[in-house]
Amino acid sequence: MNNLNNLEKLALYIGKTLIFLTKLTKISQGTNLPGKVSLKLAPALFQKLSKDKAIIAISGTNGKSTTSGLIYNCLTANGFKVVHNRQGANLITGLTTTLINASNLFGQIDCDYLLLEIDEATLPNVSSQSQIDYLVVTNLFRDQLDRFGELDTTKKLIEKGIINSQITLILNADDPNVCQIEARDNKKVFYGLDSANIVNSQTGNQTRELAYCKLCNCEIAYHSVFYNQLGDWYCPNCNNKRPLPDVIIASLEAKGIDVQAKAIIDLKEYKLTYSLPGLFNAYNISGCLALSYALNLNIDKTLEGLLKYKPLFGRSEIIHLHNQNIIIQLIKNPAGASLALSSIKPDEIIIIAINDNLADGRDISWLWDTQFELLNHHQNKIIVSGKRLYDMAVRLKHANFDKTKIICLPDLKVAIDEGFKQANGKGNLRILPTYTCLLELQNIFKDLGYKMSGLN
Amino acid sequence: MKISIAHLYAPYLNIYGDIGNIITLVNRCRWRSIDVNLVSVSACKEIIGQDFDIFFIGGGQDKQQEVIAQDLAKYKIEFEHRVNDNAVILAICGGYQLLGHYYKPHAGDKLPGISIIDAYTEASYTRMIGNVVVELLDKSTLVGFENHSGKTYLAAGVKPIGKVRLGAGNNGGDGFEGANYKNVYGTYLHGSLLPKNPQFADLLILKALQRKYDINELEPLVDEFENLAHNLAVGLKR
Numbered sequence: 098m099n100n101l102n103n104l105e106k107l108a109l110y111i112g113k114t115l116i117f118l119t120k121l122t123k124i125s126q127g128t129n130l131p132g133k134v135s136l137k138l139a140p141a142l143f144q145k146l147s148k149d150k151a152i153i154a155i156s157g158t159n160g161k162s163t164t165s166g167l168i169y170n171c172l173t174a175n176g177f178k179v180v181h182n183r184q185g186a187n188l189i190t191g192l193t194t195t196l197i198n199a200s201n202l203f204g205q206i207d208c209d210y211l212l213l214e215i216d217e218a219t220l221p222n223v224s225s226q227s228q229i230d231y232l233v234v235t236n237l238f239r240d241q242l243d244r245f246g247e248l249d250t251t252k253k254l255i256e257k258g259i260i261n262s263q264i265t266l267i268l269n270a271d272d273p274n275v276c277q278i279e280a281r282d283n284k285k286v287f288y289g290l291d292s293a294n295i296v297n298s299q300t301g302n303q304t305r306e307l308a309y310c311k312l313c314n315c316e317i318a319y320h321s322v323f324y325n326q327l328g329d330w331y332c333p334n335c336n337n338k339r340p341l342p343d344v345i346i347a348s349l350e351a352k353g354i355d356v357q358a359k360a361i362i363d364l365k366e367y368k369l370t371y372s373l374p375g376l377f378n379a380y381n382i383s384g385c386l387a388l389s390y391a392l393n394l395n396i397d398k399t400l401e402g403l404l405k406y407k408p409l410f411g412r413s414e415i416i417h418l419h420n421q422n423i424i425i426q427l428i429k430n431p432a433g434a435s436l437a438l439s440s441i442k443p444d445e446i447i448i449i450a451i452n453d454n455l456a457d458g459r460d461i462s463w464l465w466d467t468q469f470e471l472l473n474h475h476q477n478k479i480i481v482s483g484k485r486l487y488d489m490a491v492r493l494k495h496a497n498f499d500k501t502k503i504i505c506l507p508d509l510k511v512a513i514d515e516g517f518k519q520a521n522g523k524g525n526l527r528i529l530p531t532y533t534c535l536l537e538l539q540n541i542f543k544d545l546g547y548k549m550s551g552l553n
Numbered sequence: 554m555k556i557s558i559a560h561l562y563a564p565y566l567n568i569y570g571d572i573g574n575i576i577t578l579v580n581r582c583r584w585r586s587i588d589v590n591l592v593s594v595s596a597c598k599e600i601i602g603q604d605f606d607i608f609f610i611g612g613g614q615d616k617q618q619e620v621i622a623q624d625l626a627k628y629k630i631e632f633e634h635r636v637n638d639n640a641v642i643l644a645i646c647g648g649y650q651l652l653g654h655y656y657k658p659h660a661g662d663k664l665p666g667i668s669i670i671d672a673y674t675e676a677s678y679t680r681m682i683g684n685v686v687v688e689l690l691d692k693s694t695l696v697g698f699e700n701h702s703g704k705t706y707l708a709a710g711v712k713p714i715g716k717v718r719l720g721a722g723n724n725g726g727d728g729f730e731g732a733n734y735k736n737v738y739g740t741y742l743h744g745s746l747l748p749k750n751p752q753f754a755d756l757l758i759l760k761a762l763q764r765k766y767d768i769n770e771l772e773p774l775v776d777e778f779e780n781l782a783h784n785l786a787v788g789l790k791r
Contacts, residue, residue: 249615
């Protein structure tokens with residue numbers, strides 16, 4: 098019994114009613130509103146509902162949703178009951194909605210773990226209300242600087258969230274900004290990729306986050322760069338360097354839509370298979386395994402959980418619809434978007450959809466930090482859509498892509514129809530939407546008859 | 554024709570897409586068959602003995618700005634000469650702040666500027682974030698996105714770039730945005746600034762070329778996407 102007072106009980110009932118109503122009416126996704134209303138009424142509701150629960154938190158710029166989805170699979174494969182904000186609503190309102198939904202009428206939640214993907218700016222708030230037991234920090238890239246101001250600010254928010262030394266930190270060793278996060282004497286588990294087997298995947302003169310040594314303030318250098326500022330880093334001025342990760346992913350090999358990889362966990366080697374392409378997902382897998390290692394989960398069951406993971410809508414899964422192969426990849430910042438661009442083949446039809454709503458980032462300057470130059474020799478037409486389509490058209494023109502091959506279609510539905518027409522069942526139709534364009538796309542695809550496996 | 558561009562502190566001041574300004578300057582020259590010599594500069598000693606028509610300096614994070622301010626301050630006299638020699642300077646955000654007398658952060662010492670523009674900047678506790686529309690004297694507009702907590706105050710008689718129709722501008726108080734002295738332009742506008750303000754980009758290119766060539770105008774380009782993007786941005790909400 099979580100000792101809800103009468104007001105909190107009322108807030109819980111209202112929240113549950115709102116969740117029911119939004120499901121019934123399908124007016125909105127209903128992932129934030131119930132929590133928002135309930136918290137207005139009873140500000141301590143999140144705290145009360147999450148009290149005494151084992152909490153696993155996932156934060157960082159990229160990979161939060163995928164990493165936490167993977168962790169969910171591994172925990173359930175190990176027989177644990179898990180409550181997870183899998184729709185990705187990661188602000189306090191969304192987290193509270195998740196708890197309200199999972200709670201019974203007495204404010205009790207029957208689960209072994211609360212698995213919460215948490216927005217970087219929300220982390221300090223959550224941490225001040227409930228004891229986080231495990232915190233996974235994926236990476237720190239520039240993203241939504243219109244909200245956070247600067248990258249250093251984002252890092253400080255995470256540090257503020259590390260409120261005491263009881264939180265076990267699961268850190269990306271390859272990101273010098275994450276790895277050097279200021280902590281107390283927290284237990285740390287590091288994860289990363291293997292420098293010997295991962296070739297330098299840096300494409301072009303990509304904008305790289307600068308990192309500095311926390312001991313002597315010198316600029317960080319690299320033995321090898323895996324991707325953006327992620328790599329085998331060291332300080333040229335003192336002894337500071339990347340710690341040897343406890344969990345390492347090595348030798349990635351694509352087999353159809355599956356990836357076969359080798360994981361080294363605490364110096365022991367394991368073979369694993371999963372269906373998430375690319376270097377970036379190798380980090381998500383590595384982070385998930387690091388948490389499993391920290392929790393001392395059964396490794397065979399964990400690997401089974403990974404194998405069964407289905408990507409979220411818009412997170413680079415391959416869709417077959419109306420005789421067309423379609424790949425949808427959410428883009429939201431230069432690091433992730435440049436990586437997405439580097440995997441496009443010259444004969445694909447591309448749709449790029451850019452919005453500038455709050456959830457996308459109001460500032461679209463990041464388009465200029467993204468390597469659209471990777472498309473300069475693209476053979477086929479490129480369709481641009483979304484509220485800021487003309488900015489995207491200008492960006493493509495300046496990437497020296499043939500401007501006569503740019504099609505501007507503000508309405509996303511019209512753009513998708515044109516994409517199907519252009520692709521004509523051949524090759525891939527590649528869609529790169531920002532976050533709110535992806536939400537729109539979800540509805541468009543539902544209307545086209547696509548059955549969603551995982552929603553955002 | 555030939556134009557020489559120095560991208561100052563390129564590895565450090567590389568935030569908020571300011572590289573888009575360099576891309577635009579380079580392309581708008583190349584599309585007119587003007588040769589471009591682009592030099593990426595990480596410390597100002599590298600510019601000594603080389604002539605440049607345009608200097609670009611972008612915005613960065615506070616930490617990077619400290620290092621850069623110290624380096625830049627050593628070349629105050631150098632830049633005075635360059636400015637008097639009609640070099641074009643475009644400075645955005647953090648770079649703009651360093652063209653004034655100083656930047657005073659919340660804590661710690663003032664960062665020295667190079668006093669090219671008679672202005673100073675002080676850190677504030679409000680972060681001015683959002684779309685900006687600036688109206689110039691000729692009623693034309695500049696569009697962009699600002700994201701700064703420093704407030705810049707121009708001395709009496711210093712020309713701003715324009716008046717803010719939308720947004721905070723220099724300090725959120727006097728209604729002005731940016732500063733202009735000779736061929737030097739400082740502004741808070743990211744976005745990037747030049748891609749969707751092609752007329753302003755061309756103004757900078759023309760002034761740079763006029764240092765060496767007797768020309769009054771540039772060969773016109775077709776700016777259909779640029780104009781669409783510009784006009785759309787004029788109608789954006791804060």
